[in-house]
Amino acid sequence: MAKQKNDEASWEKLFWKSHKYNERKRLKTGTYLHAFCQHCSKELTKDDILLLDVTSPDDKLGHVELSPFLNIFELRTDIILHEGKELKDIRCPHCNKSLIVLDRNCDLCGSHTAKYLVRISHKKIPFHICLKVGCHWHSLSLEDEEQIILEESDEW
Ligand SMILES: [Zn+2]
Numbered sequence: 001m002a003k004q005k006n007d008e009a010s011w012e013k014l015f016w017k018s019h020k021y022n023e024r025k026r027l028k029t030g031t032y033l034h035a036f037c038q039h040c041s042k043e044l045t046k047d048d049i050l051l052l053d054v055t056s057p058d059d060k061l062g063h064v065e066l067s068p069f070l071n072i073f074e075l076r077t078d079i080i081l082h083e084g085k086e087l088k089d090i091r092c093p094h095c096n097k098s099l100i101v102l103d104r105n106c107d108l109c110g111s112h113t114a115k116y117l118v119r120i121s122h123k124k125i126p127f128h129i130c131l132k133v134g135c136h137w138h139s140l141s142l143e144d145e146e147q148i149i150l151e152e153s154d155e156w
């Protein structure tokens with residue numbers, strides 16, 4: 001059984017593989033990703049920050065500034081957030097609509113996620129972030145990434 005699949009082992013492998021995969025691809029760590037609200041289409045990124053309105057686990061309203069650079073995890077906030085707690089809400093600062101989605105949970109910790117769109121070349125594709133403070137999970141569908149890279153391959 002040379003091709004036997006061991007689900008547990010391959011999960012970890014996949015996880016690491018996808019990291020390597022990302023590094024090898026056009027979207028390198030540190031790539032600036034312009035972010036947009038999925039509701040009103042306004043840009044969430046401005047200069048070197050990605051600004052979002054949040055509701056903390058204890059119902060405080062505040063703001064967070066995230067890094068718009070891929071795989072650079074920085075967070076500044078004007079309210080107290082404790083690591084390991086899930087934010088109650090993340091909202092667009094322009095239209096005030098919630099960015100939380102119910103159809104996708106964090107692959108690492110199972111928390112809810114928020115979704116916004118990132119522009120890569122001429123496309124806007126969904127990008128999910130985990131609501132748990134301190135969890136550095138985010139997603140960019142590999143299919144989306146691959147498609148973009150294929151479309152851009154003439155630039156190489
Ligand atoms: Zn909006």
Ligand SMILES: [Zn+2]
Binds near residue numbers: 107109111130136137
């Ligand atoms: Zn998570």
